[in-house]
Amino acid sequence: MRTTIIKKTLRVPTSDGAPGDGAAVARQLDAALITSGFKASRELLEHVSGLADAEDYAAEVVRAVKELIGARGQHNPYFKEFPHNVPDTLAFWRECLRDALEQGIAPTNNLLDLPKYGRVQHSYEEMLRAHDELIPSLKDRITLVHLGGTLEEEAQRLFEELATSPIPLAENDRALLGELAVLCPDGELDVPVRENRAILNAARLVAQRPLQDIDTVTDVLRLAAEASGGDVTLKEPTRFRSFRRPERRALLGALNEVAESKLGDVGQNREAWKRLGERLHPHEYPFERAQDVFAVARGEKVARSFAGQVELAFAENDVERAAEVLAKAPGLLLRQLDRLLRHGAGNLAERVEAAVPEVSSRVLISVLEHLSNRTTPDTARVFATRARRVWIADDDREPLDAKAVAEIVEVVENELIRRLPDYSELVVDDEVLDVVVPVSGTEEGFGVLPRGSKLWLEGDVLRFFVHWRQHAKRTDYDLSAVLLDEKFEYQGQVSWTWLKRKGAYYSGDVTDASDGATEFIDLHRDGLKAKYVVPQVNIYSGEGFDDVAESMFGFMSRDLGQMGKPFEPSTVRARSAMRGKGKVALPVMFEREGDAWFGTWLHLYLRGASWGNRVEENRDVVKLIAAAALRRKYFTVARLRDLFARKASTKDAPAFRIGLVQDETGTVTTVSELGKLLSD
Incomplete structure (x- = not known):
């Protein structure tokens, strides 16, 4: 937990070790942190200096920050001298074929059958000897590591930060919140996100403590899914476990207290309710309303949902009745604004003004961002789910009326201004x-920003990398990059099928990651002609991003004169975990502007093929996504x-x-x- 807290917060819990003279260890700690691009705060150095046995404590701090930026593994590229002396693609393949013939191996059409292909031919130590030491630069990143409170205090602080988050958490943070909910007292917390409430209630359920903040039937379903080790967001099916009798009584009792008007929500997850009913045995308990929930799921009782009333009004072309119904649910009204505007609903600004005080800030921000992009037509619509899966469709919607949009935008902005804290400066x-102001959680990592966020990078060289370690079977990931011009037209690629072109170099294809594998691509500012570069990670074969033991993407920048080995921790600008259902990851894209690079976070996953994904097959889709991402207006x-x-x-x-x-x-x-x- 101490390591987790350091990685998540860059606060180091205090040690309860005996006092003594740890001044030498403190100096060593600061020196070790600096080589990784970090620096200990004055309070942290003073704390370490006062410990008798400071070595283990300091080692844990260094280990945590190295894990944070992905520096724990040995990043050994296939081409030992990368980015220097990268061979021509066909020349390299001929060399691999010649090596196979010299070993008496019959040639085939499959590169993977060649002994030299895809398997690093040198040790990590040999690779290090091929590179000069990194020359430090004032441009190198320095990130401060602070001293925190005790381990218990920092765990409680992190627990409360996650539990009270005003935006939905990413998957890794939800898992961490579940761990902390078992360890930390929850007290009287204001928990606005329903998934977080379910996670806290799952811990209460197991501990046989009273459940809290349940006011819809879906709250109970989320709780049962979390307590079964399933998906609390209800996007993926959950295999419900067998609940103990006290747990069944608690869940059914909570359902029994939910207002009857909420029964219409059952239809959204009808099959899940049927499966849960098989585990809860509602007929054994005297909770009539809870029994009604499962009767609705089985179709034995009818309960029209709120959304159903809205759809019926739209189906009958009665947009004013739809608006009146939606006005009773402020959040849903805001989410349906585009549809109401397209159908010509009247008095929308007044209805929005009455609704906004009851709507969360993240929904208001999402509405502003959406409306900002709806007064002008676009060539395509790019959809991204909360699971970061992406698909594209033609945008055949008529643009919204600019005057009507402006009236609603003013109302929503005024509400956000009212919520801003008072300030003097x-x-x-x-x-x-x-x-981008976040409205949902982002990937686990270092320097990771919400989708659409831009960051400025300086340096002669931009280098991005992928690292993965397989879990149970041979796994081959391929780092590639699509090169585009000012009009987003295809200008080429860098990949295992095209090892280099002017200003861009690939470190070589590694096809097995039993001990971890790393691939790099270098972009040299003065040689590259492309305006946009879109990195991608293709799963060629083996385990998916959610199945491998470890997978991450990151990028670094440096000047040519700095030299150094391929992976230098102090030059890492960001490192993001890759966890998604698709077969092609699009973590970020880069744009050249003068002497600088700008990165735009994407956090997207394409479905891809089950096997053999290559940049040549998805480059047209990538062009559309890149163009849409840069044209979109974000909050x-x-x-x-x-x-x-x-x-x-x-x-x-x-x-x-x-x-x-x-x-x-x-x-x-x-x-x-x-x-x-x-x-x-």
């Missing part, structure tokens, strides 16, 4: 202006700053600074904390 770091920190400017400052209120990372003072509001500024 606001400082926004330039590097965070193009970061960024810059727009949030403008809303602050419309709210008059208050002399005696606190000052706010918004930045990417926490500083020595501990007063910076980071990206992950922005949601708390817009308290509902």
Whole structure:
């Protein structure tokens, strides 16, 4: 848990070890952190200096930050001298064929049958000797590591941060919240996200404590799914476990307290309710309303859902009745605004003004972002689920009326301005202006930002990488990049089928990851002609992103004169875990602008084929996604700053600074904390 807390918060829980002289270890700790692009705060160094047995404590800190940036493994590229001396593709294949013939192996049409192909031919130590030491630069990243409270205090603090998050958590954070819910007292917390409520209630259920904050039937279904080790979001089917008798009584009792008007929600998850009913035996308990839930699921009782009433009104072309029904559910009204506007509903601005006080800030932000992109037509619609799966369709919708949109936008913005905290001064770091205000959790990692966020990268060389370690069977991932011009037209690729072109170099194809494998692609600013570069990770064979023991994508930047080995921790700008259902990952895209690079986070997964995915087969889809991602208007920190400017400052209120990372003072509001500024 200490390592998890350090990786998640960059706060190091204090040690309860005996006092003594740890000054030498403190100096060694700071030196070790600097080589990885981190630095210990003054309080952390003072704490280590006062410990008698500081070695293990300091080693754990270093181990945690190395795991955070992906520096624990040995990143050994296929081509020992990469990015230098990368061979021509056909010349390399001929060399592999010649090697097979020299060993008496009959040639085939499959590269994987050649002994030299896909298997690193040198040791990690031999690779290190082929590279000069990295020359440090003032441009290298330095991230501060702070001293926290005790382990119990930091665990409780992290638990409360996750539980009270105003936005839905990513999968890894939901799992962490479940662990912490067992260890930490939950007290009187305000938990706005229903998935988080279910996670906390699952811990209460197992501990036979009273359940809390249940007011819909779906809350109980989420709780049962979480308590069964299933998907609390209900996107994937859950195999419900056998519940103990006290657990069955608690779940059915909670269902019995839900208002009868909520029975219409059962139809959204009818099959899941049937399976759960087989585990709960509702007929054995005197809870009539709970029994009605399962009767609705079986079709023995009719309960028209709220959404069904809305659909009926639209089907009868009665848009005003649909608007009246939706007005009773403020959140649903905001989510249906596009449809109401397209059907010409009247008085929408007034209805929205009455609804917005009851709607969460993340929904209001999503509405603003959506409406910002609906007054002009687009060539294609790119859909992305919460699981980050993406698909594309033609955009045949008529653009919305700009005047009607502007009226609604003003109402929603006014509500967000009302929710902003009073402030005396606001400082926004330039590097965070193009970061998207998060409305859902992001991938686990370091320097990871919400989809659509832009970050500025300087340096002569931009290098991105993929690292994976297979779990049970041979697994081959392929790092590739699509090169596009100013009009998003295809200009070429870099991949295992095209090892290099002017300004772009591939480190070589590794086809087995039993001990972990890494592939790199280098982009040299002065040689590359492409305007846009879209990296992708293709699953060629083996285990999926959710099945491997480890998988991650990251990127780093450096100057040519810095030298160094292929993976240098201090030059890593971001490292993101790859966990998704598709066979092709699109983590980020890069854009050249003058002497700088701009990265735009995508966090998307394409379905792909079951086997043999290659960049040649998906490059046209990637072009559309790249164009749509850059053309889309996002709700960024810059727009949030403008809303602050419309709210008059208050002399005696606190000052706010918004930045990417926490500083020595501990007063910076980071990206992950922005949601708390817009308290509902």
